[in-house]
Each structure stands twice: as C-alpha cells, then as structure tokens.
Amino acid sequence: MSTAIKIVYENHWNFGIHLADTLPLIRCGLELAGFRADIEKPLCPGTLNIVVENFDDSFADRLLAAADHGTRFIIVATEFMTGTTFNDFGKPEDVAPDKHYDNVRYWESRYRNFMRVAERAVAVWHLSEQQVGVYQATLPCPVGYLPHGYVEALRRIAFRPDAARDIDFLFTGTLTPYRREILDTLGRLGYEVKAAPMLTAHFHREDLVARTRVALNLRQHAGWMHPSNNRIHYHLNNGSLLLSEQCAVACDLDPFVARSDQIVEAAVATLESGSFGTRGEAARQSFATARPMGPLMAELVRQTLPRELVDALARTIQHADPGAPPSNRETMQ
Numbered sequence: 001m002s003t004a005i006k007i008v009y010e011n012h013w014n015f016g017i018h019l020a021d022t023l024p025l026i027r028c029g030l031e032l033a034g035f036r037a038d039i040e041k042p043l044c045p046g047t048l049n050i051v052v053e054n055f056d057d058s059f060a061d062r063l064l065a066a067a068d069h070g071t072r073f074i075i076v077a078t079e080f081m082t083g084t085t086f087n088d089f090g091k092p093e094d095v096a097p098d099k100h101y102d103n104v105r106y107w108e109s110r111y112r113n114f115m116r117v118a119e120r121a122v123a124v125w126h127l128s129e130q131q132v133g134v135y136q137a138t139l140p141c142p143v144g145y146l147p148h149g150y151v152e153a154l155r156r157i158a159f160r161p162d163a164a165r166d167i168d169f170l171f172t173g174t175l176t177p178y179r180r181e182i183l184d185t186l187g188r189l190g191y192e193v194k195a196a197p198m199l200t201a202h203f204h205r206e207d208l209v210a211r212t213r214v215a216l217n218l219r220q221h222a223g224w225m226h227p228s229n230n231r232i233h234y235h236l237n238n239g240s241l242l243l244s245e246q247c248a249v250a251c252d253l254d255p256f257v258a259r260s261d262q263i264v265e266a267a268v269a270t271l272e273s274g275s276f277g278t279r280g281e282a283a284r285q286s287f288a289t290a291r292p293m294g295p296l297m298a299e300l301v302r303q304t305l306p307r308e309l310v311d312a313l314a315r316t317i318q319h320a321d322p323g324a325p326p327s328n329r330e331t332m333q
Contacts, residue, residue, distance in 0.1 A: 004036040005313065006044035008051055011059040016041075019052060020202045021154075021234050022127070025293075026050060026076070028151045032294030033301060035313055048122070048313065049073040055113035067120040072309070075118060076146060077126040080226070081134050085111045123304035127230055130249055142304040148233040148253060149293030150284075157238040159210050162276050169267055170212040172196040172205055173231055178221040185264055191271070209240050213276045214267060217244035217257070227251040239284035241276045243267055256287045 007023050009016035016023070023039050030037040043049060045066050053075055055063070063073065079086035086107040118124060118139050125146040126132055136143040159165075168191040171183055175197050187193045194212070196205040209215065215235050217228055225248040232253045235242040244254075246261040260266030273279075301310060 004038045005030060005048045005050060007037055007039045008041065008043055008049050009039070010042045011051065011054050011056070017201065018198050021230060022052060022076070024154055025148070025151060025233070026146070028153050029147070029149065029293045029297035030301075032151070032292075033298040034294075035301075043071070045069065045071045047071070048309065050076060052076040053078055053110070053114050055110065055117055057109075057113060060113040060117050063117055064120060072122050073120075074305075075114070075121045075124045077114070077124050077131070077135060077143075079107075079110070080128070080131060081111075081138065084108075086114075122306070122309065125300065125304065128226065129229075129252060130226065144300045144304040147291070147293065147296035147300060148229050149291045149296040150237060150288040151293045152288070154237050155239070157206055157210050157240065159239070159277055159280075162213070162274065165211050165213050165276065166192060167194050167208065167212040168192045168271055169214050169216055170194045170196065170208055171216045171218055172200070172209070172234070173228065174198050174220075176220050178224075179218045182216075182218055182263060186267060189264075189268070191268075209235075209238065212240065214270050215240045215242045216263070216267060217242060218263065219245050219247060225249045227254070229253050232257055235280075236283060236287045239277075239280045241270070241280035241283070243270050252291075253287075256283050256290075 007026055009019055009023060012019055027037045027039055037050075043051075043062065043066055049066075049071060051063065051073055067073065080089075082088040085104070088104070088107065115138075118141065121139075121141045123141050124135055124139060124143045126135055126143060127146055127148075129145040132143050132145050169183070169186050170193075171179060172195075173179075175183075175195055183193050183195060194208055196208050200208075217231050217235075227244060227247045227249065229251050232242065232244060232251065234240075236253060236256055242257050243263070243266060244257045244259045245263045246259045258266070258270065
C-alpha cells in the first residue's frame with residue numbers, strides 16, 4: 001500500500017475550484033491525526049482513495065473497476081438523502097425554482113451512481129452531522145460525520161483594518177433566488193453588497209473577505225432548515241465576522257456565530273456595532289480552543305475505518321520516515 005491516503009477530485013470538472021475548502025480540510029485533518037494525505041486529480045489505484053460525491057456513469061464505472069482490482073475508497077457525501085434521490089424537499093409553490101437544486105433528473109442520476117458506488121466503499125463521511133443517521137440506515141458501510149474543526153494552516157485571509165474595509169456585506173456560495181433577494185434588499189438600503197458565487201476563484205474570494213465588514217450565511221430559501229457548516233467553518237477558521245440566518249436544524253458550529261431569523265435587520269445591527277476585526281478574531285480563538293481538528297479526525301477514523309486498514313496506513317508512514325512522530329493510532333484503539 002502507498003504511504004499516503006489520496007484525496008482525488010477528477011470527478012469535479014477540470015479544476016475542482018468548489019472543493020477549495022473541503023479538500024484541504026480533509027488533508028490537514030488527516031495529517032493532524034497522524035496520517036499522510038495527498039491531493040491528486042486522478043484516481044490512484046493501489047492505495048486508499050477519498051472521493052467527494054459527484055459521480056456520473058463513467059466515473060462510477062471506473063471507480064468500481066478499480067475496486068475490483070483491490071483499490072479501497074472512502075466517499076465524502078455532501079447532499080441530503082430524500083427517499084430515492086437527493087435534495088427533493090417538495091418546496092412550496094410560491095418558492096421560486098432554482099436551476100441547480102430543482103434539477104430533478106440531475107439529482108436522481110447522482111443518487112443512483114452514489115448508491116452503486118457506496119456498496120463498495122470502506123466508509124462514507126458526511127459533511128452534515130444530521131445526515132449520518134439517514135445515510136447509515138440505507139448503506140452497508142460505516143457512516144460518520146466529517147468534523148469541521150479548527151486548522152491553523154487554513155488561515156489564509158490577511159484582513160484589512162476596520163477603517164479600510166469597503167464592503168458592508170458579503171455572501172459566498174450558490175446564489176439562489178432567495179439569497180439574491182436578501183442581498184438586493186440590503187443593496188437597496190444603500191449598503192455596499194458583494195457576492196462570491198460558487199466558481200469564484202479562491203484568490204478573489206479571499207480578497208473580498210479581507211475587505212468585508214460582515215459576512216453572511218443565508219438559507220437556500222425561506223423554509224430551508226439546514227445551516228451550511230462548510231461556509232460557517234471557512235469564515236470562522238479565518239476570523240471573518242459572520243452572521244448566520246437561523247435554521248431549524250442545529251449545527252455543531254452554532255455556538256461560535258451570531259444567528260438571527262430576521263436577517264436583514266440583524267445584518268444592519270451587526271454592521272452598526274462595528275469592531276469587525278476584534279469580534280471576528282474572538283470567535284476564531286474560541287473556535288480554535290474548543291474544536292481543534294486533529295482529535296476530531298482521529299475519532300472519525302477510529303469509528304469508521306477497519307482497524308487493519310488504520311494499522312497498515314500507520315505502518316507505511318513509519319516505514320517511509322522512521323524519524324516521523326507516531327500517529328494518533330494509540331488514541332483510536
């Protein structure tokens with residue numbers, strides 16, 4: 001077996017830009033837990049692969065063929081399982097359709113290929129803690145929550161001083177009609193509002209965040225129940241002052257961010273309170289103290305991977321670098 005776990009992204013277009021946060025989080029988390037992990041584009045036969053769900057027919061066929069020849073893999077799941085598809089929540093008729101989330105055929109195809117592949121997976125790690133039980137009830141392999149812990153190496157934003165920040169509100173992520181309306185409302189009130197959609201280059205997004213007074217985490221639509229812990233983590237880990245729209249479902253990052261179900265009014269009040277850098281940094285420090293990533297990832301590995309696989313990965317690391325510090329495998333026994 002190779003000395004490294006391979007985190008691959010060839011099933012995510014040519015550039016994988018929308019995974020710019022998730023893949024480094026996984027890599028750093030594994031290394032903080034004592035394992036070697038590399039990011040690669042193509043599948044890597046002969047070692048443990050980690051693939052983020054987004055499987056078309058061709059990729060699913062190739063992944064299953066690799067499994068036939070002994071390649072083992074973990075799937076990182078990102079979507080909500082709803083019956084025999086993903087993300088079918090039956091939105092009210094008065095909610096404007098979204099070309100991505102309401103593409104029924106697309107989600108049915110993704111679900112079908114995920115189920116084909118998941119039968120051969122070593123484990124499934126989900127980005128949402130609330131979906132672990134839902135997936136586990138359907139899948140034969142262990143399912144665990146991919147934790148969103150603090151990683152010092154992922155601090156990338158060089159913030160401008162408060163007085164030099166020229167963006168009042170920023171949203172980073174997919175722009176649904178509901179989210180656009182909130183941002184437009186703030187714009188009509190005279191505030192400087194920016195958005196960084198999903199495919200924004202990460203260097204551009206970082207520049208926008210560095211200039212921002214208040215970052216926003218918004219629901220997909222008015223009745224959306226689930227917070228985006230991936231977005232919350234990005235802002236928390238970087239010390240960006242974040243206001244999150246209240247969701248019915250709790251998130252493990254909720255204690256570290258301000259939340260409101262009156263998002264426009266709360267956004268204005270947050271802006272008027274000032275001290276953007278101080279408040280963002282205080283939240284980051286609280287998060288870093290409470291949820292360091294290494295122990296969280298070590299626990300996920302212990303809960304979901306076979307002991308023989310964990311031991312084999314640990315042995316190959318020590319063989320490759322005899323001077324390397326011991327992994328956290330002792331804490332996973």
